[in-house]
Amino acid sequence: MSQLSPYWLRDNCPCAECRDQRNGQKLFQITDLPDGLAIAARTESDGGLEVLWSDGHRSRYPLEWLEQQGGGDGRTEADKRPWTAADFRHGVPEASWEAYLADPAERAAVLGAVRRSGFAVLRGVPAVERQVLAVAGTFGYVRVTNYGELFDVRVEPDPNNLAFTSVAIAPHTDNPYRDPVPTLQLLHCLDNSAPGGDSGLVDGFKAAAVLRAEAPEDFAVLTRTPVPFVFRDRATELRADRPLIGVDPLGRIREVRFNNRSIGTLRGPAEELDAFYAAYRRFAAITLRPELRLEFRLDRGDCLIFDNVRLLHARTAFEQDGSRHLQGCYADLDSLTSTLAVLDRQAAALDELAGLFAGEGAGEYLGEAVTMAEHMLQAGALAEAAGAAPHLVAAALLHDVGHFQGALHGRDLMLGQDNRHSDTGARWLERWFGPEVTEPVRLHVAAKRYLCAVEPGYRAKLSEASEYTLRVQGGPMSAEQAAAFAALPGAADAVAVRRWDEQAKEADAGTPGFEHFRPLLAALMR
């Protein structure tokens, strides 16, 4: 193991004393650590690293955590796919609105395209007013600006912005005079029957990279010159002094602002202004190269989502006689990236669950005639056949997940070993599901003890194994316990799950596989 930085290592201690186990936030201040903190003793094993600190604290770090690479937040050129128009000669990243809504994988593909390529198009979005806000709401939050919650792009009688005329607009980013600038833009086409008015996109990161390759000093000038962008109308006076090309502290392109219309008056010595204007003109010329400009047409119902700190957007002039109407709004990349990460996490969780059913689930189920996987799949199928709500189908399907060894790992172990499989399973599922799913799982053992107490003849129907575990689990409830149980939220759902549980022990019942339930589980994870 390579050399370790002591304060870094200690700051990352995952123990319950150092870190809130519910939300992962640190519970100590960096200044709480003593001066001269050192590793007093360390033990390495396959499981990871155990450290005794000079102040007596003990930490354990999983090997996989120690070996993890850094990655990034996905916002610099390092995590983008730079493009020229030719890269989309077979089509642009797109999906139907219907598929986007129905299928998490399709949603992840669209949002992933925005993250990597800077844009995607949704087709068949209902062409009704304000719908663009609903599109933004599928992955984030609308950013309200001086243009309102949304803006209409069409010819206006007394425009406060050239966008609201019919003239051609050269490639630009929006709102550079705002700081923070809106990092995403959505344009939803309600009508485009006017001749002209085609859309153009240019990858500003690509253009900046071309500038860096062809004229490194010009690139440097544009990264180090704060440019005043201004906008002014009767109710507004905005100004932001930001470079045309923003780089992160490591020099990687992170943000492009480019809007010829709103560059205000830069001040400085003539030679600096000369250098800036030479670089600016060179960069502007690159953004106009035909091979960099992707042209396409937005038709009624299309909604373009794009990265407003990377892509420059443009439009050709159009004839005022025809009708062209887009509705737009702004949003932010951070929420889009978060939504995408949660979708990826959910897909990984479903893969993990599928793996449990295929792997450990194939094992014996405590002396029953079915495997654990068959038992749970049967329970899910019985719930589905009974017309139960999706959350109950999921609870029935997953009720015994606490039996799986694979589920007992990681941070759950740190909360203290718990051998009650209903609790363990529910807590493990909480990472992905709400209480409507996890509570019936948590209570399904109690539900058996409850039913045996209140329902004559119920106990007699238990399987041999279930009768055995009933006794281990405490036997039928007392009248008092039963009343308390019945008062719990989720008790009725737990009882329903329990009944399917008892029935789901038929050998060779021919139930559907785990994949059958994946869409239902995915929908519940939202």
Place this chain on the structure above:
Amino acid sequence: MSQLSPYWLRDNCPCAECRDQRNGQKLFQITDLPDGLAIAARTESDGGLEVLWSDGHRSRYPLEWLEQQGGGDGRTEADKRPWTAADFRHGVPEASWEAYLADPAERAAVLGAVRRSGFAVLRGVPAVERQVLAVAGTFGYVRVTNYGELFDVRVEPDPNNLAFTSVAIAPHTDNPYRDPVPTLQLLHCLDNSAPGGDSGLVDGFKAAAVLRAEAPEDFAVLTRTPVPFVFRDRATELRADRPLIGVDPLGRIREVRFNNRSIGTLRGPAEELDAFYAAYRRFAAITLRPELRLEFRLDRGDCLIFDNVRLLHARTAFEQDGSRHLQGCYADLDSLTSTLAVLDRQAAALDELAGLFAGEGAGEYLGEAVTMAEHMLQAGALAEAAGAAPHLVAAALLHDVGHFQGALHGRDLMLGQDNRHSDTGARWLERWFGPEVTEPVRLHVAAKRYLCAVEPGYRAKLSEASEYTLRVQGGPMSAEQAAAFAALPGAADAVAVRRWDEQAKEADAGTPGFEHFRPLLAALMR
């Protein structure tokens, strides 16, 4: 005149061909300018600089524009007032909610304090739920996050954030894992009857400046190390890699992110991690120095507004038995700064109007027995006495402003000289007032011609001078003209203004001065 950069100068040409006169946006692309552009001839005079360009274009630049200094967008340390707690020993920047709403000067003072010192407190804000959103709405737009449109800061049973417990929270900025991070935060106190729970603020720019002075290399490390800030719950997975101290391309402090709880795992060689942690610990220790920490208590009805990319906020622990409930929301500095600029611009406009009344207004009024200022003040006072709506009082007060030479300047001249004083005045006033004020001004001459046409005996009552100008202006309207006039929006208001106009020619009528009308005008400018 010093040496001038040609492309810079040309890019700033103010002529109507180069710049949309309505919104100030540029009408040409920087790439439209020819290579080798040069000044062919230049003429300097007191009025400014006239340039003939090598491509034949002509530009005129006012001297005052040429001599203007750069300034900035107000966001770096250059435009801030760094502070320690002692700077507020006589009290914090504050205002009553009532005064803030009623008085633009008070509003400007509060917003100016947020811009310069990073915070202000409004007292007596109605202690009702969701009121914090209304406070944000007075200067900007709410930024919605994963915490919702607003968030409740009180003890919660299953918190996803330590803020929602009763423990002490060390100085920090919020949401560093967002990019763009919300640049403003509002905290509105609905109840604070719990012992403890006091608020603390630390000027992060000051703390960063102290670090720079005491340990320049540590300061440099913190500006050049992107730190992963992370937040994760069931629906959210946010990450932003940003330095603790963000500087602009000129090295000036522009943004501080500091949140011990949400710093994720930095990766890199051990020596870099050692250097970062040494700098981070030193900076953290500075933020905890008592002399830097301003302590105060938010009471029911107080609303704290603060700069979330500059100030660190903290709270002491409180007893869970007592009741403490804040509602908070996020917003952004750009809109606050815009609102402040518009308020300043309006105050300057009112000063300019006041100057006109005091200066040129004291001159003769086309042969009447009153000065121009007296005439307009009388008209305003008559409208007020008649119980007219504020916009009509304003229109009556300002109806002849087009007579003032002072109003005929700047960009209005560039729109073409217009000697019809009603049009000129209305257009001049459009910079500050809506059509409800400017339309009656624009139509008040037409209204005389209308009244003389449709109202028997009206013409006979005109003053001698007014009878003279009636003929110059075209005489009474034809029946057709009168019908067209009556159909205009604003015609009725213009007629009302006209009647006060005719009456407002009494010598020694003893009208109130301009200052009497200032609050009414200020309210209409919003």
